[in-house]
Amino acid sequence: MISNTLPLGLVDNPRLDQWIAFDAPGRVGIKTGKVELGQGILTALVQIAADELDLAPERIALVSGQTNAGPREGFTAGSLSVEHSGGSIRLVAAEVRAMLIAAAAARLGCSVAELTIDDGAIIRHGLPTGLDYWQLAPGLDLQRKASGMVAVKPAHLRRVIGRNLPRIDLPGKIFGGAGAFIHDLRPEGLLHARVIRQPWPGAQLDDNSVADVADAQIIRRHNFLAAVASVEQMAVAAAEKIAAHSKWSGGTPLTDASTEPRWIVEQPSIDSSNSRGVRPEVSDPARRVKRSYAKPFIAHASIGPSCALACFDAAKLSVWTHSQGVFPLRDQLARALHIEVDAITVHHVQGAGCYGHNGADDAACDAAVIALSLPGKPIRVLWSREDELASAPFGTSMVVALEATLSPGGYPLDWTTEIWGGPHAQRPGAAGGVNLLAADALPNPPARPVPIEIPEAAGGSGARNAPLLYDVAHQTIINHIATDLLPRTSSMRGLGAFANVFAIESFVDELAAMAGVDPVRYRLAMTIDPRARAVMEQAVAMTPWDAAKAAGTGRGFACSRYKNRAGYLAVFVDVQVDEEVRLQRVWCAVDAGLVINPDGVRNQVEGGIIQAASWTLKEQVRFAEGRVATRTWDNYPILRFSEVPAIEIVLMDRPRDAPLGVGEVAQGPTAAAIANAVADALGLRIRDLPLTRDRIIAAVATEAS
Amino acid sequence: MPEQIELVVNGQARTTASAPGTPLLDVVRGEWRLMASRFGCGSESCGACMVLADGKPIYACTTPIDALAGKAITTLEGLGDEAHPHPVQQAFIELQAGQCGYCLSGIMISAKALLDVTPKPTRAEIAAALDGHLCRCGAHARILRAVARAGELMAERGVDV
Ligand code: FES
Numbered sequence: 100m101i102s103n104t105l106p107l108g109l110v111d112n113p114r115l116d117q118w119i120a121f122d123a124p125g126r127v128g129i130k131t132g133k134v135e136l137g138q139g140i141l142t143a144l145v146q147i148a149a150d151e152l153d154l155a156p157e158r159i160a161l162v163s164g165q166t167n168a169g170p171r172e173g174f175t176a177g178s179l180s181v182e183h184s185g186g187s188i189r190l191v192a193a194e195v196r197a198m199l200i201a202a203a204a205a206r207l208g209c210s211v212a213e214l215t216i217d218d219g220a221i222i223r224h225g226l227p228t229g230l231d232y233w234q235l236a237p238g239l240d241l242q243r244k245a246s247g248m249v250a251v252k253p254a255h256l257r258r259v260i261g262r263n264l265p266r267i268d269l270p271g272k273i274f275g276g277a278g279a280f281i282h283d284l285r286p287e288g289l290l291h292a293r294v295i296r297q298p299w300p301g302a303q304l305d306d307n308s309v310a311d312v313a314d315a316q317i318i319r320r321h322n323f324l325a326a327v328a329s330v331e332q333m334a335v336a337a338a339e340k341i342a343a344h345s346k347w348s349g350g351t352p353l354t355d356a357s358t359e360p361r362w363i364v365e366q367p368s369i370d371s372s373n374s375r376g377v378r379p380e381v382s383d384p385a386r387r388v389k390r391s392y393a394k395p396f397i398a399h400a401s402i403g404p405s406c407a408l409a410c411f412d413a414a415k416l417s418v419w420t421h422s423q424g425v426f427p428l429r430d431q432l433a434r435a436l437h438i439e440v441d442a443i444t445v446h447h448v449q450g451a452g453c454y455g456h457n458g459a460d461d462a463a464c465d466a467a468v469i470a471l472s473l474p475g476k477p478i479r480v481l482w483s484r485e486d487e488l489a490s491a492p493f494g495t496s497m498v499v500a501l502e503a504t505l506s507p508g509g510y511p512l513d514w515t516t517e518i519w520g521g522p523h524a525q526r527p528g529a530a531g532g533v534n535l536l537a538a539d540a541l542p543n544p545p546a547r548p549v550p551i552e553i554p555e556a557a558g559g560s561g562a563r564n565a566p567l568l569y570d571v572a573h574q575t576i577i578n579h580i581a582t583d584l585l586p587r588t589s590s591m592r593g594l595g596a597f598a599n600v601f602a603i604e605s606f607v608d609e610l611a612a613m614a615g616v617d618p619v620r621y622r623l624a625m626t627i628d629p630r631a632r633a634v635m636e637q638a639v640a641m642t643p644w645d646a647a648k649a650a651g652t653g654r655g656f657a658c659s660r661y662k663n664r665a666g667y668l669a670v671f672v673d674v675q676v677d678e679e680v681r682l683q684r685v686w687c688a689v690d691a692g693l694v695i696n697p698d699g700v701r702n703q704v705e706g707g708i709i710q711a712a713s714w715t716l717k718e719q720v721r722f723a724e725g726r727v728a729t730r731t732w733d734n735y736p737i738l739r740f741s742e743v744p745a746i747e748i749v750l751m752d753r754p755r756d757a758p759l760g761v762g763e764v765a766q767g768p769t770a771a772a773i774a775n776a777v778a779d780a781l782g783l784r785i786r787d788l789p790l791t792r793d794r795i796i797a798a799v800a801t802e803a804s
Numbered sequence: 805m806p807e808q809i810e811l812v813v814n815g816q817a818r819t820t821a822s823a824p825g826t827p828l829l830d831v832v833r834g835e836w837r838l839m840a841s842r843f844g845c846g847s848e849s850c851g852a853c854m855v856l857a858d859g860k861p862i863y864a865c866t867t868p869i870d871a872l873a874g875k876a877i878t879t880l881e882g883l884g885d886e887a888h889p890h891p892v893q894q895a896f897i898e899l900q901a902g903q904c905g906y907c908l909s910g911i912m913i914s915a916k917a918l919l920d921v922t923p924k925p926t927r928a929e930i931a932a933a934l935d936g937h938l939c940r941c942g943a944h945a946r947i948l949r950a951v952a953r954a955g956e957l958m959a960e961r962g963v964d965v
Pocket residue numbers: 842843844845846847848849850851852853854863864865866
């Protein structure tokens with residue numbers, strides 16, 4: 100179970116006391132740099148710690164995402180939290196437990212083998228010794244480095260891992276306790292602020308266009324503009340008035356053409372390519388097939404707009420944020436605002452669901468800029484719905500062109516994946532850039548992050564999941580990352596995997612149809628990885644096959660291993676298509692390795708399927724008149740309750756394997772399975788997302804003519 | 805000095821001096837510090853702010869406070885607490901229906917309003933009742949199951965809640 104290398108969290112934060120504390124009697128403090136995004140990570144970490152320490156889960160007090168307490172763990176992203184933070188906590192807890200039991204043995208003058216632990220109490224031959232963790236802990240040296248050498252519990256001794264421990268954060272949200280979200284914080288003397296954003300990058304504010312407002316104070320720093328008032332409604336009204344009057348010029352308005360599916364292909368880019376395998380001898384060009392697939396810009400569209408609080412007092416800046424990375428945010432705030440890092444404290448407080456690099460960091464910078472102008476006053480910034488949809492970074496539009504050279508039997512021998520897209524990895528601090536909107540509005544704005552590709556060994560970004568799951572003799576991946584791209588793009592759930600898996604799994608279906616082979620059988624014939632085969636076979640086994648296919652209905656399949664190194668997922672989707680696509684049923688098999696919390700994994704996968712279905716069927720950011728045009732739920736619709744299908748999920752039983760992240764595992768396969776089902780229903784293929792009513796009508800009309 | 809507006813909130817008489825036209829949501833959160841009703845859009849398109857006025861779901865983000873004088877308002881806080889959960893809350897806990905939870909308060913309010921008139925709703929009836937609510941995390945499937953389960957719990961308890 101223990102790998103030879105330490106988890107990243109422990110490499111960066113080697114001291115035991117960076118992770119664990121015995122400050123309060125009867126409680127054990129566990130510190131993590133990872134934060135709750137609605138994914139249930141805190142509950143999973145409690146389970147891991149409770150198991151290794153032989154404690155009831157209620158005794159674990161988690162501290163999460165505070166720059167002044169706890170490990171520095173970068174971002175909560177990439178389905179890596181259980182691996183990085185969970186792996187670290189597990190090793191630390193195992194080691195501290197061993198230190199505690201050794202200390203008890205020394206006190207009692209007995210051997211360690213005579214002792215066991217029951218909820219923190221030391222037991223000798225089944226009888227209480229009167230000693231417990233809290234008596235022994237003061238004698239431990241927790242400042243020493245973790246060795247990572249103490250064995251963690253074997254599968255059969257675990258009692259909390261693998262159980263459906265209820266989410267620790269849900270009761271507060273279901274019973275309406277105050278303070279569940281950052282939006283609920285109301286410190287004494289609070290001032291409400293609303294920001295009037297630059298309408299496009301680099302836009303200059305016309306000095307004479309700033310309206311007078313009676314009930315609010317205007318904060319202006321160069322092109323940064325905000326209205327501040329003690330009553331929220333007054334800040335809102337003032338900001339609306341100022342926005343309506345303000346005039347902007349210069350800068351770089353967005354082009355309407357970026358709405359078009361293949362606009363991204365024309366943009367200047369950084370290009371790279373790599374090949375793997377041995378190119379087979381194939382000469383017959385008739386056996387070559389090429390198809391191109393596209394996905395538009397999409398919005399995070401969090402249900403709660405971004406929010407942040409900040410206070411600048413006695414030369415110290417405190418910031419409350421729902422950012423995914425409190426330490427990187429602190430570093431970039433220091434750079435952008437010219438303050439010492441040590442003078443800034445960043446506290447994580449939960450926000451609404453977060454699926455990547457959204458507006459959280461930008462809102463934090465907004466609040467910080469205003470706080471610096473109004474020392475001593477706690478400032479609360481809340482974004483409008485319009486800004487949440489239009490100003491947060493987007494998931495980039497992408498085009499994926501696939502080409503396969505086929506064997507006489509119709510299986511690919513040589514395969515090329517060519518990808519065009521904007522950058523994904525653009526979080527604050529990435530590739531040397533600050534990337535905070537308010538900082539961009541100040542004089543001498545910092546450079547944007549350089550577009551980069553995350554190395555394949557770390558899962559890739561634009562080319563994430565471009566390497567095939569299948570056994571193909573030779574593969575080439577060509578990757579074009581657009582430079583100087585406007586609109587602003589960054590990490591969104593799955594990064595490039597969404598478009599790449601959508602394209603690859605659609606193409607595989609097309610190839611299977613050409614070969615006249617059942618799509619699952621076609622895939623199995625190319626799949627060596629036994630775990631990939633197992634999820635495919637499980638998906639087949641759980642899906643009913645008796646009913647005759649009704650007119651206008653279709654079934655689609657897709658499979659993928661997220662990042663080629665995390666969880667596996669295979670999925671069947673049934674649809675009904677009559678101009679509009681209706682999802683009917685979904686059957687899904689998931690291999691997540693060791694599952695810390697089965698219901699938590701199901702919840703993540705269900706959510707991933709529904710969100711991916713929404714992206715696939717409905718979502719597209721549009722641009723008009725130099726700005727983002729999709730600014731309300733009316734023109735950026737997402738999937739509704741009446742459109743959600745029944746979903747059945749089976750988790751593969753793998754208690755002896757390492758845990759594999761599943762937060763993003765469903766995105767790509769769901770899109771492809773829906774597209775394959777729609778093709779099955781219509782008898783024709785639509786290769787550009789979203790699969791809206793208009794697209795279907797147009798495709799059917801083109802086919803008919 | 806603006807006139808005081810009187811309402812009953814979660815069974816308790818309340819007054820507010822907020823200016824006429826102030827949205828109920830601002831009064832509920834800003835003045836009374838009942839934080840469960842949430843801001844999501846301010847334009848009746850997400851349901852995060854849903855509360856009951858005389859038992860009927862309304863959007864607190866757009867309903868002006870002066871239009872509600874004398875009415876009985878129920879927010880999520882008025883449904884129940886951990887010691888005495890409303891069947892809707894009990895079912896949402898039982899089925900772990902939620903991810904980030906931001907959408908849940910408004911959804912549970914609409915669920916209560918539905919179950920008060922339709923104690924045994926079908927999946928389609930539940931979905932229709934919740935269609936004015938958005939959930940970005942994709943917790944829909946288990947939310948639909950939780951509302952059905954809440955109906956069962958209400959029948960089991962045999963009480964009018
Ligand atoms: S906040 Fe009222 S409907 Fe969205």
